[in-house]
Amino acid sequence: MRTHLVIPVLSGLLTGVLGSGLALAGSSRQGHAPAPALFAQAALEPVGFAELPGWAGDDHAQALATFRRSCGSIARKPDLVTPPRPMFTALRQVCARAARLPGKVGDRAARAFFEKEFHPYRISALDRSEGFLTGYYEPEVEGARIRSDEYATPLYARPGDLVIEAPPGGGPPTNKSGAFREVDGRLVPYHDRAAIEDGVLQDKGLEIAWIRDPTDAFFAHIQGSVRVRLPDGEVLRLNYDGHNGQPYTPIGRLLIERGLVPREKMSMDAIRAYIAAHPEEGRELMRQNKSYVFFRVADELKAGDGAVGAQGLPLTAGRSIAVDKAIHVYGTPFFLDAALPTGTDGASEPFERLMIAQDTGSAIVGPARADIFFGAGKEAGALAGRIQHPGRFTLLLPRALDPARRRVPLPRPRPESAPRLPATVSETP
Template sequence: MALAASARSVRVKARHSRHPASAAIPVLFSDAALEPASFDDLPGWKQDNVAAALSAFRRSCAMNAKKGDIIKPARPLFVALKPICARAARLPRHPGEHRARAFFGHEFSPYVISSIGQKAGFLTGYYEPEVEGSRTRTPEFTAPLYRRPPDLIIQAPPSNGQPSNRGPAFRREGGALVPYYERGAIEDGVLKDRGLEVAWVRDPADAFFAQIQGSIRVRLPDGGVVRLNYDGHNGQPYTPIGRLLVERGLVPREKMSMDAIRAYIAAHPEEGRELMRENRSFIFFREATELKADDGAVGAQGLPLVAQRSIAVDKRIHAYGTPFYIAASLPTGQAGALEPFQHLMIAQDTGSAIVGPARADIFFGAGAEAGSISGRIQNPGRFIILLPRSLDPARHSVPLPPVRPARVDSDTVSEVP
């Protein structure tokens, strides 16, 4: 039977205790349903490369230890992961499949998680584009990628040390704060000649999709590679241009993919340019000099992402480092054929379009093939969240310090952010 996670908390009044007279019991998840599951019943669990997921999990643990939770006070799940992370750190560097699988089985309990009233979650994919380009403008490379402008003021504070991708953004004009320039103004040259171009690429569509993905590899004429990662946004609303193509009857809904969008833009250059400008959102980049050649793009947790092991989740609901087992049929085969996708994933990223307890963006790696695959993913999936065994979902809290018998006072219910 599913356990509905309440968006509210209950205050418990304790008698004859050294603890405060009332202590809030924090919720695990809001607007979610949890149903106990078994590792033995997870399709593909025994065949999955769990050791790869353990490696990603340990990197998330190390980052969590440095930066803490993005929400204060730290959420129950984040707190419950700490001792598990300590035990994970004591495992051998390469523990092997059997030991890795035993570790997750011993430390966690699986629960199917879904939005209340919905049976399945929803999956999309993303990737890191790789295109040819130059550090300077040339007759061949004329589409700029911009670094973060010094006059950009983003109201939302950084998340876990990383720039926020939510909230309004401003600039000062005559002493007043005004909304930052939208895409059309930037493409028309309002930032031109300010030394903000970090690289140049051949096709404006490549620059556009790099902003959607939040990262790009620019391969230089000398063979070198410039790695660029997200470093801020203009605060304008994001409009999915694929949705516009479907609504206008230009691409059938069942054939919508990133490849379909690119094909339309290539076949209709003028209309494609205007279509892209309808997405007023604009993204700025920084050069990620800390990344090695084979590292994935840096996610919101501050770690290089791992192909088919890292997912972006709703950071307001889920803590970074949380393990999820994803079971779905995705169009990852030849010509988009459906194939089983059954992998243990680690929450290491987020995105403004990733909303809800059973919603994830799967990172598929870098390059054209990863882009083609990720652009096709718009599928339902089964989300199994692995919860530390110390958590009791029925109470929606970590165990509180022992107290004498207490009563629940229904008049002291309060909201928990």
């Protein structure tokens, strides 16, 4: 277990809430509401930029361009929760200063901006020292707008009878929200994958496109986006527009548990190879994942744009990550340090890069968990499918929230009869 964040402030007093994330100054004993925790169930450790391997050699200008795109959304939209989280408010202030930078910023100036505006903190779950990384991509498949013997697998638009519940704390529905349909005046769980594949939604005008391979449709659901290349050369861009609320089951895990694929050889290509070699067993395997995704046509995307992430922006290959949005704010910069199989023939090589949180996913859970967006097409898919690796996460915290720079009110004197805490023990707000 990592030691929780311990930062000396004033006369040896410490601030931090074990198991509740980083807490800012404030005390209910002084008549103030307790300060909010920034990151749930997280251990944090302050570090210097010089301690980040590969920081000096990264492309900070590209990272800044991706960050500024997130800033546009931060400026236009409120936070996902009300009242807004301190991290969101602080990022909005940083974004206002980023907007005053020149249109084109060189690498040296971009690096100086990040180092001036943020302080790096290692972040991990309380019970492990490293985080975990996976990869995702935007598939590209051949298809048509009209069903034929060649293209007979549908990709569906969001059904009109789909009701996705709002989160308990308010805000828009998420990909973890329950989904229902109304039957005889009451809500029941929405159809699962097997029912939909068996035709419960057919002939309702929901088919956006038809593709050749059911396995391609399955992976399009997992990735949440797909490019469908039509016979005339047009590319139809489809993006996530809802889900059926059924539980997501990783079929790779099922293959491992059943002894069909060794854990060390598990990848997206290994799953595809098993399904291709065992069509009937593969079909039943995919149906074990009851989750199902619906799409919309993303007409707003340009030819060079990546898929649209949950922040509502086109993703940047190699710079955008999906995070747990219950913990983190979109637009947050993270520096990732890992050894990943991104080299020739899957050779391991350092992945040391500043990334921006712009997306989320149902399997992305925890303070140090991320899905790296690798782009579109077969090559990106092969690369993304190999990533299941540990890595170190360094969160860039806006200086306004840095406890080492933040003034902390001195506690009121205690009555003489009250026992005093030793100087080495934190008086937790």
